[in-house]
Amino acid sequence: MSLRASLLFGALRLVARFSGEMTPDGLRRLAPSTPPTVDGVTFRTASLGGVTVEIAEPVGDLEREILFLHGGAYVAGSPGTARRLLGSWCRESRSRGWSVDYRLAPEHPYPAGLDDARAAWLALLEAGVDPNRAVLAGESAGGGLALCLAIALRDEGLPLPGRLVLFWPWTDLTLSGAAIDENRRRDFLTDSLLDMGRRSYVGGLSVGDSRVSPLFADLHGLPRTLVQVGGYDRVRDDGTRLAPLLDDAELQVYPKLPHGWGAEGDTLREARISITRAAAWLQHS
Numbered sequence: 001m002s003l004r005a006s007l008l009f010g011a012l013r014l015v016a017r018f019s020g021e022m023t024p025d026g027l028r029r030l031a032p033s034t035p036p037t038v039d040g041v042t043f044r045t046a047s048l049g050g051v052t053v054e055i056a057e058p059v060g061d062l063e064r065e066i067l068f069l070h071g072g073a074y075v076a077g078s079p080g081t082a083r084r085l086l087g088s089w090c091r092e093s094r095s096r097g098w099s100v101d102y103r104l105a106p107e108h109p110y111p112a113g114l115d116d117a118r119a120a121w122l123a124l125l126e127a128g129v130d131p132n133r134a135v136l137a138g139e140s141a142g143g144g145l146a147l148c149l150a151i152a153l154r155d156e157g158l159p160l161p162g163r164l165v166l167f168w169p170w171t172d173l174t175l176s177g178a179a180i181d182e183n184r185r186r187d188f189l190t191d192s193l194l195d196m197g198r199r200s201y202v203g204g205l206s207v208g209d210s211r212v213s214p215l216f217a218d219l220h221g222l223p224r225t226l227v228q229v230g231g232y233d234r235v236r237d238d239g240t241r242l243a244p245l246l247d248d249a250e251l252q253v254y255p256k257l258p259h260g261w262g263a264e265g266d267t268l269r270e271a272r273i274s275i276t277r278a279a280a281w282l283q284h285s
Contacts, residue, residue, distance in 0.1 A: 002269050022192040024075040024106060024200060035080030038087030038265060048098060049123030051116045054079035056090045056097035064133045064282065066090060066097045067121055067161070069149075071140025071260065073170075073197025074105045074113065084265025085139060085167070085275070092279035095135065098124065102145070109203035110212055117149045122158070131159040135282065136223070140260060141197065143169025144238075147214040150222050163285060164225040165278060168259055169242065170235050171215040173198040173207040177237025186232040187258045194234070215242055225249040226281045228274055230257035250285075252277060 035043070041058050066089075070082035079086075079099035090097040102116035125131060138146030143166040153160050175194060202212050210217035215238060225246050229239035231253055243251035254261070257270055264271040 022190065022196050024104070024196070027073065027076040027193065027196075031076065031078065031081050035083050036265075038083060038091065040091050041087040043083065043087070048100075049119035049121075049126075051120045051123075052101040053120060054083075054099045054101065056083070056087045056099065058087075058091040058094065058096075060094065062094055062096050064093070064095045064135055064162075065124060065129050066093075066095045066135040066137055066165075067117075067124060068097050068099045069102065069113075069117055069138035069142030069145045070099060071138070071142045071168075071170075071263075072104070073193055074141045074145075074201035075197055076104065077142070082139065082142075082263070084267060085263045085271070088265035088272070089275045089278055092276055093282045095282070105197075105203075106200035109201055110205060111203075113145055113201075114148055114152065117145055118152065121149065121153070121161075125159055132162040134161045135163045135165055136161040137165035137167070138169065139167035139263065140235075141170050141201075143167055144171045144173075144212075144214060147171060147222075147242075148211065148217075151210075151214055151217050151219070154221050160223050162223060163282060164223045165282070166225065166227045166239065166242075167262055167278075168229050168233055168235065169227065169239055171213060171238040171242055172235070173202065173213045175207075177235065177241065179236040180234050183232050183234045183236065183258075187234040189234040189259050215245075219245045220247055222246055223248075224285055226252070226278060226285070228252045228254065228262065228278065230259060230261055231255040232257055233259040235259060250281060 070077040086097045103112040227239045227243045229236045243249040262271045
């Protein structure tokens with residue numbers, strides 16, 4: 001791990017450790033007041049299926065469309081917090097990104113976020129986007145949500161995207177992975193944050209219900225999938241256990257990196273490496 005990454009993630013661990021009992025409002029206040037910029041990418045707000053999205057558009061000819069779902073434990077985050085990751089990835093993969101500003105818990109528990117993601121996907125199709133040239137992607141909670149959407153589309157007999165990309169996905173709200181304890185002191189994800197997020201989101205469902213914990217769903221018949229996880233991530237095993245259950249998946253494990261490292265986009269060497277690999281996977285898969 002580079003010195004900059006060590007300092008950055010060390011600071012995040014300290015902030016998390018001394019933040020006490022986490023609340024949705026407390027987590028939301030941690031987001032930067034001004035979204036970052038990404039070289040070579042423009043951002044604009046639009047409506048897609050009645051849902052607000054932020055479009056990330058690199059310079060030059062584009063080859064595919066990416067419907068993207070941000071992270072934030074289902075209670076925080078926005079297209080702005082995902083800009084560095086999505087913008088850098090879109091530029092490297094020559095893709096247009098549609099970052100969905102889905103409704104957040106606890107004000108809007110399950111299935112509000114899933115309904116918004118579904119509406120945005122169907123609107124893309126209605127606009128003439130070829131699903132085979134489209135990618136459904138998400139990071140952290142958004143990765144779990146993207147997987148849930150793919151499952152729902154399959155079950156409804158609706159068109160699926162050509163590819164599915166899951167960055168450090170949170171797919172098991174029961175927190176049963178070994179890394180939950182193994183990486184307790186290595187990651188910035190605290191028990192308070194994880195428990196607050198899952199309790200806020202599930203509504204009347206149990207945390208083990210496959211509609212909110214897609215690791216436990218029937219995972220056959222889904223698109224070719226890329227899964228990226230960090231070795232020091234507390235939800236690492238949500239990805240490492242998931243990949244073997246899919247029909248066609250590539251698992252990329254980045255040793256000694258915590259949850260969400262790629263969110264730094266092209267500002268961090270480790271993030272640039274994983275984003276470049278995700279772009280190459282799209283190009284050649």
